[in-house]
Amino acid sequence: xxxxxxxxxxxxxxxxxxxxxxxxxxxxxxxxxxxxxxxxxxxxxxxxxxxxxxxxxxxxxxxxxxxxxxxxxxxxxxxxxxxxxxxxxxxxxxxxxxxxxxxxxxxxxxxxxxxxxxxxxxxxxxxxxxxxxxxxxxxxxxxxxxxxxxxxxxxxxxxxxxxxxxxxxxxxxxxxxxxxxxxxxxxxxxxxxxxxxxxxxxxxxxxxxxxxxxxxxxxxxxxxxxxxxxxxxxxxxxxxxxxxxxxxxxxxxxxxxxxxxxxxxxxxxxxxxxxxxxxxxxxxxxxxxxxxxxxxxxxxxxxxxxxxx
Amino acid sequence: xxxxxxxxxxxxxxxxxxxxxxxxxxxxxxxxxxxxxxxxxxxxxxxxxxxxxxxxxxxxxxxxxxxxxxxxxxxxxxxxxxxxxxxxxxxxxxxxxxxxxxxxxxxxxxxxxxxxxxxxxxxxxxxxxxxxxxxxxxxxxxxxxxxxxxxxxxxxxxxxxxxxxxxxxxxxxxxxxxxxxxxxxxxxxxxxxxxxxxxxxxxxxxxxxxxxxxxxxxxxxxxxxxxxxxxxxxxxxxxxxxxxxxxxxxxxx
Numbered sequence: 011x012x013x014x015x016x017x018x019x020x021x022x023x024x025x026x027x028x029x030x031x032x033x034x035x036x037x038x039x040x041x042x043x044x045x046x047x048x049x050x051x052x053x054x055x056x057x058x059x060x061x062x063x064x065x066x067x068x069x070x071x072x073x074x075x076x077x078x079x080x081x082x083x084x085x086x087x088x089x090x091x092x093x094x095x096x097x098x099x100x101x102x103x104x105x106x107x108x109x110x111x112x113x114x115x116x117x118x119x120x121x122x123x124x125x126x127x128x129x130x131x132x133x134x135x136x137x138x139x140x141x142x143x144x145x146x147x148x149x150x151x152x153x154x155x156x157x158x159x160x161x162x163x164x165x166x167x168x169x170x171x172x173x174x175x176x177x178x179x180x181x182x183x184x185x186x187x188x189x190x191x192x193x194x195x196x197x198x199x200x201x202x203x204x205x206x207x208x209x210x211x212x213x214x215x216x217x218x219x220x221x222x223x224x225x226x227x228x229x230x231x232x233x234x235x236x237x238x239x240x241x242x243x244x245x246x247x248x249x250x251x252x253x254x255x256x257x258x259x260x261x262x263x264x265x266x267x268x269x270x271x272x273x274x275x276x277x278x279x280x281x282x283x284x285x286x287x288x289x290x291x292x293x294x295x296x297x298x299x300x301x302x303x304x305x306x307x308x309x310x311x312x313x314x315x316x317x318x319x
Numbered sequence: 320x321x322x323x324x325x326x327x328x329x330x331x332x333x334x335x336x337x338x339x340x341x342x343x344x345x346x347x348x349x350x351x352x353x354x355x356x357x358x359x360x361x362x363x364x365x366x367x368x369x370x371x372x373x374x375x376x377x378x379x380x381x382x383x384x385x386x387x388x389x390x391x392x393x394x395x396x397x398x399x400x401x402x403x404x405x406x407x408x409x410x411x412x413x414x415x416x417x418x419x420x421x422x423x424x425x426x427x428x429x430x431x432x433x434x435x436x437x438x439x440x441x442x443x444x445x446x447x448x449x450x451x452x453x454x455x456x457x458x459x460x461x462x463x464x465x466x467x468x469x470x471x472x473x474x475x476x477x478x479x480x481x482x483x484x485x486x487x488x489x490x491x492x493x494x495x496x497x498x499x500x501x502x503x504x505x506x507x508x509x510x511x512x513x514x515x516x517x518x519x520x521x522x523x524x525x526x527x528x529x530x531x532x533x534x535x536x537x538x539x540x541x542x543x544x545x546x547x548x549x550x551x552x553x554x555x556x557x558x559x560x561x562x563x564x565x566x567x568x569x570x571x572x
Contacts, residue, residue, distance in 0.1 A: 025572055063413040066572055085321070085415035093413050099406030101331075103338060115327030116414045158410070 013077065014038040015090075015166055015197050016062070021071030023057050031057040032221045034071065039166075039199065044192055045226070046208035047201045048311060049218035055201035056096060058218070059168050062199075063093045076165050089117055092164030096171040096201075098151050102144035106135055109143060110157045117162035129160050133187070149180040156187070167191065169200040173207060185210050205308040219315045232310065241283060243270040243290065244299035253293050259286045270297070324416045328424025332398050336432050343432070344439055347386050351440045354382055355447040358504065369506045372535050375448040380531040381503030383440050384465060387433045388498060388523075391466050392490050395429035395473030400480055403570075412571060418564030422474065422557075429470035430463065437462055450534070458533035464549055465526055471556035478569050497523040507539035522548050 060066035078087035248267030366374035402408035501523035529545025532538035
């Protein structure tokens with residue numbers, strides 16, 4: 011396996027006079043990967059990102075970015091990092107072009123570059139380059155923050171809650187942007203509490219809850235491993251109770267007896283569906299529709315977090 | 320050395336000043352004019368010369384420092400306080416900049432602005448009084464040292480402050496009284512005891528007298544002591560800033 015672009019080893023954080031924000035976390039990310047850190051508000055996602063980016067000092071452990079220790083060799087490590095914060099913190103009176111140029115220079119690069127134009131065009135900000143930031147909409151401001159983070163051509167991009175408080179159209183735009191960045195070979199770590207977002211964008215998903223990184227898995231593997239499927243039979247006549255003959259499949263009755271629901275393990279060799287359907291027919295239970303669906307990351311997440319609670 | 324980074328901060332700060340350039344320049348011109356009308360013409364005509372120096376000329380160094388103290392502290396403290404306030408400090412903290420580089424950017428810009436304003440006051444004063452500068456180069460050097468020192472002090476203040484009120488309280492309660500009582504507008508020789516001795520414990524008195532010496536070649540206190548106090552104050556502020564960055568105090572959790 012090639013050298014990972016990001017290695018987090020035994021990192022924890024306890025704030026002074028405060029709770030433990032992060033228990034010992036280990037994480038390794040390969041170049042070109044998109045990893046979503048999924049967790050409820052206050053789970054420790056932002057703390058983890060802030061430690062990697064040098065904004066928060068860890069209580070223990072070490073972080074390496076592009077081969078550079080973020081404390082000992084902070085300059086080289088930080089040049090490789092772009093950070094888009096959660097809050098819309100901007101210099102209101104600066105123009106878009108000035109603030110993006112500022113960011114590029116701050117990270118040690120010359121302000122005269124065609125790259126800035128390209129980033130602004132990619133983010134549909136070029137037309138607005140002379141506008142003052144205070145005159146932009148919230149969605150535009152978030153794009154400005156992304157442009158600032160990309161301005162110095164980082165190797166790894168951190169997006170902290172990129173779509174928090176963003177309308178649906180902009181969220182779709184943001185997803186498209188992430189896909190485009192991925193095609194250009196960028197490595198992206200994003201935090202989110204929207205499962206849909208992790209599902210849409212990520213290659214791997216890490217689940218954080220109460221300062222603990224519960225697991226990091228390939229998204230597909232996670233779905234397959236933990237994913238349950240369910241089959242709903244829409245009945246012609248409602249049932250008052252589950253018949254004895256079906257008890258071994260433990261189905262449940264939903265929708266006031268109109269739906270018979272059977273939850274099964276998607277990865278099991280024998281799903282039990284043919285037998286169940288045969289038994290249903292034997293009991294002369296008529297159904298007019300049959301629907302199966304995969305459980306989403308959301309169900310998995312609720313399961314996981316629920317187990318630990 | 321991240322020269323581009325220092326340049327980015329310096330330009331950003333100068334652009335901030337540029338947005339208020341007219342008020343920034345008009346204020347010292349108007350204030351200086353008012354001081355000269357009051358102290359120079361109205362009261363000054365009743366005043367004896369201090370040594371060989373006419374009173375109107377005597378107050379010019381104090382007048383310049385009075386504004387340079389407050390402008391340096393105000394601009395440098397606001398420069399670092401605003402990013403903390405708006406949240407844009409995240410970018411500074413995550414940038415590949417050392418403490419020294421950051422300070423050069425912010426303090427350099429604040430000191431530049433103070434220097435410009437100081438020279439505007441000097442030019443305005445020229446309209447009212449004749450000024451023969453005894454040591455022009457030392458005068459500029461001293462001005463730079465004072466502007467840089469107070470900008471460093473303002474930078475510490477901006478990091479320490481948790482609100483706009485705290486930003487104003489130190490200049491108002493400490494710097495302005497020490498300046499007025501440090502002989503900005505009078506010679507220490509006119510003070511009766513014990514006030515003359517008490518004033519010798521006021522560090523600002525040394526700053527003012529050192530600066531005045533570069534103008535007229537005369538000082539109420541030993542010039543070397545003046546330079547030592549001024550440089551010592553600057554070194555103390557610099558050490559404080561470096562310690563703040565090393566420990567992340569009020570900047571990082």
